[in-house]
Amino acid sequence: MAQQFPHRVCPxxxxxxxxxxxxxxxxxxxAAVVFLAIGGLxxxxxALTRWPAIHLLPADWFYLALTAHGLDVLLVxxxxxxxxxxxxxxxxxxxxxxxTPNWAWAAFWLMLIGALITNVAVLxxxxxxxxxxxxxxxxxxxxxxxIILFAVGALIGCFVFLGTLVVAREEKTYQxxxxxxTFGAMTAALIAIFTIAxxxxxxxxxxxxxxxxxxxxxxxxxxxxxxxxxxxxxQINVSAHVAIWYAVAAxxxxxxxxxxxxxxxxxxxYILFLQLASAHHLLADPGLSSEWKVFNTxxxxxxxxxxxxxxxxxxxxxxxxAQRRRGxxxxxxxxxxxxxxxxxxxxxxxxxxxxxxxxxxISGVVVGTEQLNLIMHNTMYVPxxxxxxxxxxxxxxxxxxTYLLIPLIFQRQLILxxxxxxxxxLxxxxxVGLSLFQMGAGTLGVPRRHWDMTLADAALKHxxxxxxxxxxxxxxxxxxxxxxGGIMFIVVVVGSILKGAPVAAAPAKKEAAPAxxxxxxxxxxSEAHVAIPGTLVFVGVFFVSFVLYYFVNxxxxxxxxxxx
Amino acid sequence: MTAIQPPSARIWWNEPVAKPELxxxxxAFLWGLVxxxxxxxxxxxxxxxxxxxxxxxxxxxxxxxxxxxxGKYKSGMDEASGMPIVRPPSGSDIYLVGRMWQWYPILxxxxxxxxxxxxxxxxxxxxxxxxxxxxxxxxxxxxxMVLTATPDQAxxxxxxxxxxxxxxxxxMVGRVIxx
Numbered sequence: 001m002a003q004q005f006p007h008r009v010c011p012x013x014x015x016x017x018x019x020x021x022x023x024x025x026x027x028x029x030x031a032a033v034v035f036l037a038i039g040g041l042x043x044x045x046x047a048l049t050r051w052p053a054i055h056l057l058p059a060d061w062f063y064l065a066l067t068a069h070g071l072d073v074l075l076v077x078x079x080x081x082x083x084x085x086x087x088x089x090x091x092x093x094x095x096x097x098x099x100t101p102n103w104a105w106a107a108f109w110l111m112l113i114g115a116l117i118t119n120v121a122v123l124x125x126x127x128x129x130x131x132x133x134x135x136x137x138x139x140x141x142x143x144x145x146x147i148i149l150f151a152v153g154a155l156i157g158c159f160v161f162l163g164t165l166v167v168a169r170e171e172k173t174y175q176x177x178x179x180x181x182t183f184g185a186m187t188a189a190l191i192a193i194f195t196i197a198x199x200x201x202x203x204x205x206x207x208x209x210x211x212x213x214x215x216x217x218x219x220x221x222x223x224x225x226x227x228x229x230x231x232x233x234x235q236i237n238v239s240a241h242v243a244i245w246y247a248v249a250a251x252x253x254x255x256x257x258x259x260x261x262x263x264x265x266x267x268x269x270y271i272l273f274l275q276l277a278s279a280h281h282l283l284a285d286p287g288l289s290s291e292w293k294v295f296n297t298x299x300x301x302x303x304x305x306x307x308x309x310x311x312x313x314x315x316x317x318x319x320x321x322a323q324r325r326r327g328x329x330x331x332x333x334x335x336x337x338x339x340x341x342x343x344x345x346x347x348x349x350x351x352x353x354x355x356x357x358x359x360x361x362i363s364g365v366v367v368g369t370e371q372l373n374l375i376m377h378n379t380m381y382v383p384x385x386x387x388x389x390x391x392x393x394x395x396x397x398x399x400x401x402t403y404l405l406i407p408l409i410f411q412r413q414l415i416l417x418x419x420x421x422x423x424x425x426l427x428x429x430x431x432v433g434l435s436l437f438q439m440g441a442g443t444l445g446v447p448r449r450h451w452d453m454t455l456a457d458a459a460l461k462h463x464x465x466x467x468x469x470x471x472x473x474x475x476x477x478x479x480x481x482x483x484x485g486g487i488m489f490i491v492v493v494v495g496s497i498l499k500g501a502p503v504a505a506a507p508a509k510k511e512a513a514p515a516x517x518x519x520x521x522x523x524x525x526s527e528a529h530v531a532i533p534g535t536l537v538f539v540g541v542f543f544v545s546f547v548l549y550y551f552v553n554x555x556x557x558x559x560x561x562x563x564x
Numbered sequence: 565m566t567a568i569q570p571p572s573a574r575i576w577w578n579e580p581v582a583k584p585e586l587x588x589x590x591x592a593f594l595w596g597l598v599x600x601x602x603x604x605x606x607x608x609x610x611x612x613x614x615x616x617x618x619x620x621x622x623x624x625x626x627x628x629x630x631x632x633x634x635g636k637y638k639s640g641m642d643e644a645s646g647m648p649i650v651r652p653p654s655g656s657d658i659y660l661v662g663r664m665w666q667w668y669p670i671l672x673x674x675x676x677x678x679x680x681x682x683x684x685x686x687x688x689x690x691x692x693x694x695x696x697x698x699x700x701x702x703x704x705x706x707x708x709m710v711l712t713a714t715p716d717q718a719x720x721x722x723x724x725x726x727x728x729x730x731x732x733x734x735x736m737v738g739r740v741i742x743x
Binding site for chain 2 (some may be wrong): 174256261564
C-alpha cells in the first residue's frame with residue numbers, strides 16, 4: 001500500500017508529484033544552471049585567448065580558466081542537472097514518493113560543497129592542472145578533495161534514484177514495467193555508479209599523494225583509471241540526454257517508442273559496453289597492447305555505437321510516427337516541417353539529436369579508431385569532438401527539457417518567450433561553429449590546451465598554416481554566439497523562476513487522440529506501426545556521411561610518415 | 565503508451581520488431597564489424613601503426629642513453645636554442661627527451677631511411693606532435709616508447725608539445741630536420 005506523502009497533483013498529467021522531490025529537482029537544476037553560467041564564462045575567456053588576433057588572457061590565467069571551464073561545465077553542470085533528471089524520472093514519472101529525501105539533501109550539499117572547494121582550489125592558482133589533473137603534475141590536496149566530495153554526493157543521489165525505483169515497485173504506484181525514460185535514467189545511474197567508483201579508486205590515492213602520504217602514482221595507471229571516470233561520466237550524459245530526447249518527444253507530441261524492445265536494447269548496450277571508453281584516450285600511449293586498444297576503443301566491436309545508432313533512428317522515428325498520426329502525412333518530410341519548431345523544447349531536442357549524431361558521434365568514432373587517433377590525439381580535434389557531444393548533445397538537450405520543467409515543476413510561465421524561441425538556434429549555431437572550427441584546426445595540427453599557437457616564446461619556431469589561424473578566429477566568433485545563446489538561456493530561466501507568472505491550475509490540455517491515418521497499420525510491438533520513410537532517409541544520409549568521413553580519414557592517415 | 569509511461573506490454577523483450585528497425589539495426593551492426601576489422605586489417609596492410617614496444621625506464625637512464633647518442637653522432641649546434649644537433653646513421657637507435665620545456669636534442673634524419681625512435685619524458689606528461697605532418701603521441705615519464713619511423717618527406721619539422729605541462733608549455737618546441 002502506498003504511503004501517504006506530501007504531494008500535489010500535476011494538472012497536465014494527473015501524476016502525483018512528491019513535494020520533497022520537487023524541491024530537490026529545483027535546487028539541483030538551479031545549482032546546475034549557476035555552474036553552467038560560471039563555467040561558460042570561463043570558456044569564453046578560453047576561446048577569446050585562443051583567437052590569435054585577440055589573445056585575451058595572460059598564460060597563467062588562460063590555463064587557470066581552462067581548468068575551471070572543464071570542471072564547471074564538464075562535471076559540475078551536467079551532474080547537478082542529471083540529479084534533477086534522476087529525481088524527475090523516478091519519483092515524478094513513477095507517481096511515487098522519493099526514497100530517503102534526507103539523503104538526497106545530503107547528496108546535494110556534499111556536491112555543492114565539493115564543487116565550491118574545487119573551484120576555490122583552482123582560483124587560488126596552485127591547482128592549474130586542467131580538468132584531467134594528470135599526475136605527476138600536482139594540485140593542492142583540496143582540489144582532489146572537492147571532486148571526491150562531489151562524487152560521493154552524486155553517488156548518494158544515484159542510490160536515492162535506485163531506492164525510489166524499489167519503493168515505487170513495492171508500493172505499486174505504476175503498472176507493469178518502468179517507462180522508457182526512466183529506463184534511460186536508470187542506465188545513466190548505473191553508469192554513474194561505475195564512473196564514481198573509478199573516480200574514487202584514482203582520486204583518493206592521488207589526494208593522499210598530493211598531501212605527501214603516498215610517494216608515487218604511476219602516470220599510465222592514472223590515465224587509464226582516471227578516464228574510466230572521465231569518459232564514462234560523459235556516457236552518463238549520453239544516457240541522460242537520450243532519455244530526454246524521448247521524454248520531450250513524448251510530452252510535446254505524445255510520441256511513443258517505435259518498439260520498446262529496440263529502444264531498451266539500445267540502453268542495455270550502453271550499460272554493457274560504454275564503460276570501455278577509457279581506451280579512447282590511451283590510443284597514443286606507450287605500454288598498452290594493440291589488442292587491448294582495439295577491443296576497448298571499439299566498445300567491443302562497436303556495440304555501444306550500435307546503441308546510439310539505434311536511438312538515432314528510433315527518436316526521429318517516434319516523432320515521425322506521432323506527427324503522421326496527427327495527419328502530417330504528405331511526402332517524406334511534412335511531419336518534420338510542421339513540427340513545433342517555435343517551441344524551444346522541441347527545437348533544442350532536435351538540434352541536439354542532429355549535432356550529437358552527425359558531428360559528435362561520427363567524429364567520436366573516427367578519433368577513437370586506434371590508428372586514426374595518431375593524426376588527432378591532443379589536437380584541437382578532440383575538443384571539437386566533445387563540444388559537439390557534451391555541448392551540442394547534452395547541454396542543448398538539458399536546456400530543452402528545462403523549458404518543460406519551468407511550467408511543470410517550477411509552475412511558472414516562461415518570460416521573454418521570443419528569446420526562448422530563438423535561444424536553441426543561436427546556441428546550436430555557436431556550438432556547431434565551435435565544433436567544426438576546432439576539428440578543422442585540429443586536422444591542421446593546432447594543439448589543444450595551448451596558450452599561444454604562434455609559438456612566439458619558443459626558441460625553435462614553427463608557423464601553423466594561415467587556415468589554422470582563421471579556424472581559431474572563427475572558433476572565437478562561434479564562442480561569442482554560443483555565449484549569447486547561453487546568456488539568453490540563463491536570463492529566461494532565472495527570470496521565469498523569479499518573475500514568471502504562476503501557472504494557473506491550467507486545464508489539462510488533453511488532445512483527442514488523433515485517429516490513425518494513412519499507411520497501413522499493423523500491430524508491431526508496443527506501437528501500431530506507421531511507415532517512417534522520412535526517418536529512413538534521415539538515417540540513410542547519416543550512414544553515408546559516416547562511411548565517407550571514416551574512410552577519408554584513413555586516406556589522411558596513409559599520407560603521414562610510415563611508423564611501425 | 566508514450567515514453568514517459570509504462571509500456572503497454574510488461575514483457576517488452578518479447579515483442580516482434582518491425583522491418584525498418586530490424587534493417588537499420590542489422591546495417592549498424594555490420595558497419596560496426598567493418599570498422600572493427602578495418603583496425604585489425606590496417607595492422608597488416610597499413611603503414612602507420614604504433615608499435616607495441618615500450619619499456620619502463622628511469623629518467624636518469626634515459627637521459628644517459630640520449631647523451632651517449634649525442635656524444636656519438638653530434639653534428640653541430642643550433643645557435644638560437646643552444647641545442648645540439650645529431651645526425652645518426654640510418655637504422656640506428658635514436659633518442660628524444662621531452663622535459664619542461666624542451667624536446668632534446670635536434671634530430672637530423674635522412675629521407676626514406678628508418679630509425680628506431682625512443683621517446684620518454686624526464687618529468688611530467690608531454691605531447692609529441694610532429695608538425696606539419698601531424699603525428700601525435702602521448703609521452704610519459706618512466707615509460708620509453710619505441711617505434712620505427714621512416715620520414716618520407718624532406719624538410720624542417722617541428723615537435724610541438726600538445727599535452728599541458730605547465731606555464732612554459734607553449735614554448736616547448738623541438739626540431740626534426742629531414743634531408
